[in-house]
Amino acid sequence: MRRDVRRVAVLGGGITGLSAAFYLKRIAKEQGRNIEVTVLEKSDRFGGKVNTLRKNGFVIERGPDSFLGRKLPMLRLARELDLLDELVGTNPQATKTYLAYGGALHPMPKGLNLGIPNDLGAFARNSVVSPLGKLRALDELRLPPKTDDGDESVGGFLERRLGREMVERIGEPLLAGIHAGDLYKLGLKATFPQFAEMERKYGSVIRGMIEARKKAPVAGAKAAEARSAAVGGAKIPPTAFLTFRRGLSTLIEALEERLRAEGCELRIDAEVTAIRKPADGAGGAEAAAGKATAEIGADTPAVGAASAGTAYRLELADGSAVEADAVLLTLPAFATGSLLAPHVDASALTTMDYASVANIVLAYDARDFDHKLDGSGFLVPHGEGRAITASTWTSSKWGNTAPAGKRLIRCYVGHSTDASALDLSDEELTAAVKRDLRELMGLTAEPEFIEITRLRRSMPQYPVGHTDRIAALRHELAERLPGIYATGAPFDGVGLPDCVEMAKAAAEQMLGD
Numbered sequence: 001m002r003r004d005v006r007r008v009a010v011l012g013g014g015i016t017g018l019s020a021a022f023y024l025k026r027i028a029k030e031q032g033r034n035i036e037v038t039v040l041e042k043s044d045r046f047g048g049k050v051n052t053l054r055k056n057g058f059v060i061e062r063g064p065d066s067f068l069g070r071k072l073p074m075l076r077l078a079r080e081l082d083l084l085d086e087l088v089g090t091n092p093q094a095t096k097t098y099l100a101y102g103g104a105l106h107p108m109p110k111g112l113n114l115g116i117p118n119d120l121g122a123f124a125r126n127s128v129v130s131p132l133g134k135l136r137a138l139d140e141l142r143l144p145p146k147t148d149d150g151d152e153s154v155g156g157f158l159e160r161r162l163g164r165e166m167v168e169r170i171g172e173p174l175l176a177g178i179h180a181g182d183l184y185k186l187g188l189k190a191t192f193p194q195f196a197e198m199e200r201k202y203g204s205v206i207r208g209m210i211e212a213r214k215k216a217p218v219a220g221a222k223a224a225e226a227r228s229a230a231v232g233g234a235k236i237p238p239t240a241f242l243t244f245r246r247g248l249s250t251l252i253e254a255l256e257e258r259l260r261a262e263g264c265e266l267r268i269d270a271e272v273t274a275i276r277k278p279a280d281g282a283g284g285a286e287a288a289a290g291k292a293t294a295e296i297g298a299d300t301p302a303v304g305a306a307s308a309g310t311a312y313r314l315e316l317a318d319g320s321a322v323e324a325d326a327v328l329l330t331l332p333a334f335a336t337g338s339l340l341a342p343h344v345d346a347s348a349l350t351t352m353d354y355a356s357v358a359n360i361v362l363a364y365d366a367r368d369f370d371h372k373l374d375g376s377g378f379l380v381p382h383g384e385g386r387a388i389t390a391s392t393w394t395s396s397k398w399g400n401t402a403p404a405g406k407r408l409i410r411c412y413v414g415h416s417t418d419a420s421a422l423d424l425s426d427e428e429l430t431a432a433v434k435r436d437l438r439e440l441m442g443l444t445a446e447p448e449f450i451e452i453t454r455l456r457r458s459m460p461q462y463p464v465g466h467t468d469r470i471a472a473l474r475h476e477l478a479e480r481l482p483g484i485y486a487t488g489a490p491f492d493g494v495g496l497p498d499c500v501e502m503a504k505a506a507a508e509q510m511l512g513d
């Protein structure tokens with residue numbers, strides 16, 4: 001039987017929380033229901049990790065900088081918000097990526113997809129992997145596949161199939177970079193399930209990648225068709241990654257505007273510190289007596305018979321409280337975990353590791369700039385001992401990010417196994433980054449300005465067994481806390497389209513259960 005949900009609280013105002021609020025309103029309208037939605041955000045702004053700074057004509061991303069275009073939920077949402085005209089793709093000339101190795105930048109070996117050889121001739125010619133390392137990698141074609149279905153680490157999988165050198169030189173900088181993580185801790189099923197699937201289906205991940213490459217033109221055409229269909233036939237930039245002309249915060253701003261227009265209550269500086277079940281006493285008793293401390297939405301009738309004693313009570317850091325019939329948590333794992341821990345086994349969340357990274361953006365005048373930026377940037381294997389783990393040549397990759405005559409570079413520092421760089425002062429961080437840029441790129445130009453963002457505990461590290469543990473947690477939540485749901489980056493994917501997809505699925509579940 002459908003729960004009588006009239007008041008919904010969404011905890012967290014990142015992309016997951018705001019899109020969930022959007023879809024809650026949308027679905028309720030389609031169902032002819034009137035629900036009140038309140039978003040409670042701890043910080044003083046909406047967007048969470050999404051955080052665009054517009055400064056001196058530059059578009060600077062302090063968090064994510066783009067999203068995968070082939071994953072459609074972001075495009076669908078962009079269409080709903082009338083943002084399709086704002087989409088921009090990468091510069092088709094800036095496709096080259098470099099890999100730091102032996103103190104210099106080398107073009108990323110060709111013939112690889114996600115670090116797995118998919119063109120054996122091109123892979124054989126690369127100068128980054130030693131002849132022995134290449135032979136070991138190609139041996140993968142003859143290795144028997146794993147027979148059990150158990151999860152393993154990404155590093156364990158790659159080493160087992162392709163050998164240690166491929167992990168260190170290629171896999172680690174490329175794949176670990178996506179999660180700022182330790183490949184030997186990241187669970188394969190939750191991060192790169194396609195690798196295990198290829199081993200199962202083709203007996204070899206290399207063979208799987210070669211097959212995928214053969215199908216690529218058809219798959220590419222189908223993907224383009226699907227993209228276009230997802231947005232009602234509109235043309236969108238054909239590149240793998242997309243963003244908005246004025247940065248990713250464009251989406252957040254549009255969501256905020258739409259939600260306000262639809263009567264949602266959007267609250268900042270509203271940290272939720274506890275969730276009380278109806279039976280916990282205060283919430284239920286007060287609700288039944290019609291004495292709720294704070295009501296969601298100005299027009300909400302006093303707690304009536306339908307919801308008396310059934311509402312959850314959310315306690316806020318400022319001492320106030322909010323009542324809701326249904327609650328969606330879209331917070332980092334440690335925050336969602338600590339709110340759920342009094343009620344269910346939330347150890348899948350409370351024990352999840354997080355990587356901390358710093359994002360250092362350097363803006364230059366083109367006249368003093370002494371590098372041609374002939375690509376999209378470079379990756380640095382951990383073993384190279386550099387402060388920088390990855391650098392995007394932002395103004396070369398994205399035409400929308402720097403005004404004419406200016407250059408923009410972004411560097412990541414910090415890794416799941418070593419967050420010490422985040423404790424460096426701004427001066428020390430800047431000096432370490434400039435040293436790496438000088439030694440690896442020969443860049444000596446002085447930036448016009450530098451923006452440093454420290455993102456502590458920002459990248460969830462899905463461990464081995466993550467998907468099973470999350471399924472168990474969701475099962476227990478449904479049993480013990482009906483009406484309470486949790487989703488977002490710590491659950492089924494960290495990418496922005498994954499977050500939007502999870503948000504929509506949660507909204508559907510909340511109004512469908």
Ligand code: FAD
Pocket residue numbers: 011012013014015016017040041042043046047048049050062063064065066067068270271272273330331332335357359455458459487488489490493494495496497499
């Ligand atoms: P968050 O953005 O973390 O939002 C959660 C919100 O909850 C925050 O605003 C927080 O303040 C709030 N909150 C916390 N505790 C409480 C509480 N108790 N009460 C109320 N509110 C609370 N993805 C891509 O697709 N492309 C990229 O290029 C990309 N690059 C990235 C670069 C970096 C540096 C990082 C860190 C991530 C990147 N990602 C990228 C991943 C992506 O940005 C995130 O997974 C996504 O933004 C997470 O959104 P979210 O809404 O789930 O969580």
